[in-house]
Ligand SMILES: *[C@@H]1O[C@H](CO)[C@@H](O)[C@H](O)[C@H]1NC(C)=O
Ligand SMILES: *[C@@H]1O[C@H](CO)[C@@H](O)[C@H](O)[C@H]1NC(C)=O
Ligand SMILES: *[C@@H]1O[C@H](CO)[C@@H](O)[C@H](O)[C@H]1NC(C)=O
Ligand SMILES: *[C@@H]1O[C@H](CO)[C@@H](O)[C@H](O)[C@H]1NC(C)=O
Ligand SMILES: *[C@@H]1O[C@H](CO)[C@@H](O)[C@H](O)[C@H]1NC(C)=O
């Protein structure tokens with residue numbers, strides 16, 4: 017919902033007659049902590065008041081108050097004149113009045129204060145379990161680091177942990193609410209090209225660049241959200257090829273579009289464009305280059321506003337991030353509903369970067385070349401936390417020696433457990449990778465279980481600290497080793513009454529950690545060689561992949577030859593149990609659709625979220641779990657395999673999986689691709705629709721196998737014969753057909769004989785989301801009457817589509833999907849138009 021700006025301010029705008037007055041509305045942050053650390057008095061910066069250190073003293077927990085100041089005014093802001101120094105691990109605890117995204121801005125300027133030389137300080141900063149800075153130091157110039165975190169609890173704890181024999185410091189701190197709609201959950205990926213990305217809500221972000229293309233520096237005081245924008249000259253690769261332009265007065269913020277909080281007029285009203293002075297037909301790119309830390313994904317927001325065209329639809333251009341399209345033949349007039357000079361932005365997420373730079377280029381469209389030009393008005397680049405929940409490439413977070421630890425300083429423990437935790441996971445992952453290579457040799461020479469984490473170095477220190485403890489907590493939310501004693505305690509010594517499932521791997525118990533976190537404890541049969549490989553795979557996979565729709569691993573235990581995995585507890589159990597055989601109340605059609613969409617998102621992430629696709633290999637309704645809100649999460653990665661390398665097309669492997677869900681092509685040729693998961697998912701879709709087991713030997717021969725049986729009826733177009741009767745009872749028969757037919761068509765496609773003919777899970781996801789929209793449309797009004805009338809006016813209406821809808825439309829236009837969508841497409845469009853118009 018990039019366009020879903022529904023601010024209080026906008027409401028005011030909508031009510032006022034002249035939208036020009038919009039700019040007067042201002043966002044008022046609910047949480048607004050501004051601290052001038054170490055300062056004896058309040059400091060005014062622009063229009064904001066940073067409180068004296070003493071004012072927020074109660075929020076600090078440190079051994080010794082060291083307040084420092086300097087006469088060196090090298091720092092360009094008065095905030096840099098004082099600092100608070102931490103000799104041991106220390107923390108700030110901020111009460112949070114409104115959960116959600118918050119800016120954390122930290123100011124650092126290294127000066128000398130008596131025996132403390134701040135330029136030698138080396139430390140880590142952790143906020144809400146995310147490593148914001150690791151192995152951090154500031155040599156000479158002042159720096160301000162800006163982060164944004166979605167705070168999910170009533171307090172935000174920021175911990176400063178000095179490295180061994182070092183100190184930490186900070187000159188000023190801001191913790192300020194961010195408008196909820198500034199950063200939404202979805203964006204586009206670069207690869208696959210412009211596919212949907214979900215999951216920004218849970219990301220910690222660090223602003224690495226915020227640039228005003230072709231315009232001046234914008235200081236915090238000239239931005240409604242106190243952001244700083246810098247000019248773009250220093251990032252241009254060949255500035256002679258470019259020219260800047262500006263028309264700030266022309267910028268028209270429109271209802272439902274970006275607001276001044278998205279970016280101020282001085283950003284949208286100034287731009288960089290091609291310098292076509294010599295030969296206007298000359299085709300080239302304008303390119304900016306940004307240095308970044310490799311190994312992270314980056315979130316890019318590109319801001320556009322066409323303040324140079326004389327009329328609509330003059331300017332068509334391409335935008336690239338590295339060699340990928342960020343936008344192709346972009347026509348801003350279309351994106352802004354035919355309002356010239358209306359702001360527009362596009363959000364993209366990169367793959368984990370391999371190189372240490374990101375290049376952003378703009379160039380004219382090659383298909384529409386009447387006025388070859390291209391523009392960019394603003395750009396924000398934010399680093400996203402990695403799977404170890406860190407924004408720092410440093411693999412360790414310092415563990416402070418006794419320098420100042422007392423019972424009150426929980427921060428140290430949290431900090432060090434967290435550091436150790438990422439260490440263990442890292443060692444674990446490396447070790448598992450190493451093990452994989454050595455696997456063959458291993459199987460021949462050794463039959464004993466070798467623990468996942470190496471018992472040396474740092475991890476040993478932590479390990480020993482930890483094994484004294486008899487309790488464990490999930491607070492750090494990061495897979496780590498849990499002592500056997502704690503597991504025993506959590507499951508009441510593996511009480512048989514707590515068994516919630518039994519599988520090939522062993523039993524699953526419900527448990528509760530000492531801090532009250534409910535967990536599912538999966539205990540493997542000891543010394544089973546097969547189980548061992550799966551145990552490792554599962555830890556490896558789950559520590560790399562974290563996603564809202566994948567079950568997360570809280571920890572593992574490998575003491576005493578045990579193979580125990582501890583997961584988040586999924587209150588509502590398996591999808592299967594809600595479909596048949598358990599007597600649970602049946603799910604509504606909408607619930608079923610949403611569950612399928614959730615599971616498809618999880619799989620989509622596995623297939624595309626990482627440099628190499630991961631194939632689940634055991635997709636079935638018993639491996640789709642539901643939390644208390646019936647949100648679906650994919651579980652059981654024991655069989656997962658990393659997918660084909662780019663130059664191969666399949667992975668050869670022994671056939672594994674579950675009967676009734678198994679891809680026949682994989683079975684025949686023993687070649688595994690992502691499309692095998694798509695097949696199994698297709699079976700799940702029919703299972704959801706028909707609410708019967710995938711194999712039911714008690715039925716007549718032709719009915720035994722659900723996939724065959726359902727395909728037969730689907731091909732006849734008479735799906736209603738086999739639909740779960742509890743579904744048909746609730747809906748009028750004619751209405752069933754539209755969205756359920758869509759669903760049936762999608763499932764049918766998934767079950768295509770050959771993998772190449774099956775859609776990708778991303779396509780399946782789109783189709784399901786689309787079926788959901790149809791379903792909603794049915795509830796919102798009576799589509800049948802209006803839909804047919806509107807087919808004639810379809811093309812002009814398409815221009816009014818919001819972004820997502822046009823992407824949706826583009827998806828359906830792609831040849832591979834034409835047959836999937838079929839004739840009913842025109843109805844779809846009219847419904848989209850209809851819901852848009854409301
Ligand atoms: C200093 O700032 C605090 C917090 O904003 C405020 O409550 C206090 O009145 C200020 N003190 C002075 C002397 O301005
Ligand atoms: C923060 O995260 C929660 C849970 O994922 C989500 O519901 C909420 O919308 C997020 N808020 C923001 C502002 O990102
Ligand atoms: C920033 O704001 C100041 C007044 O607060 C104003 O004089 C100045 O022109 C503004 N600069 C820009 C670039 O808008
Ligand atoms: C840009 O132009 C300036 C002067 O016109 C020239 O000195 C410089 O070499 C040019 N730079 C490039 C990269 O062409
Ligand atoms: C512009 O950059 C893109 C991406 O690097 C590249 O594919 C394209 O060929 C470039 N166009 C020109 C005219 O150089």
Ligand SMILES: *[C@@H]1O[C@H](CO)[C@@H](O)[C@H](O)[C@H]1NC(C)=O
Nearest residue numbers: 218219401402403405562563
């Ligand atoms: C960032 O951390 C969140 C919360 O732990 C997690 O859900 C997300 O997957 C992480 N991001 C990446 C790119 O791993």
Ligand SMILES: *[C@@H]1O[C@H](CO)[C@@H](O)[C@H](O)[C@H]1NC(C)=O
Nearest residue numbers: 150151152153409410411412
């Ligand atoms: C910390 O950073 C320094 C240089 O900035 C580097 O030499 C050192 O290896 C890093 N240490 C760790 C533990 O990453």
Ligand SMILES: *[C@@H]1O[C@H](CO)[C@@H](O)[C@H](O)[C@H]1NC(C)=O
Nearest residue numbers: 179180181415416417418477
């Ligand atoms: C800190 O460094 C000293 C010497 O540099 C070393 O003896 C000590 O073991 C280190 N402490 C930790 C916890 O690494």
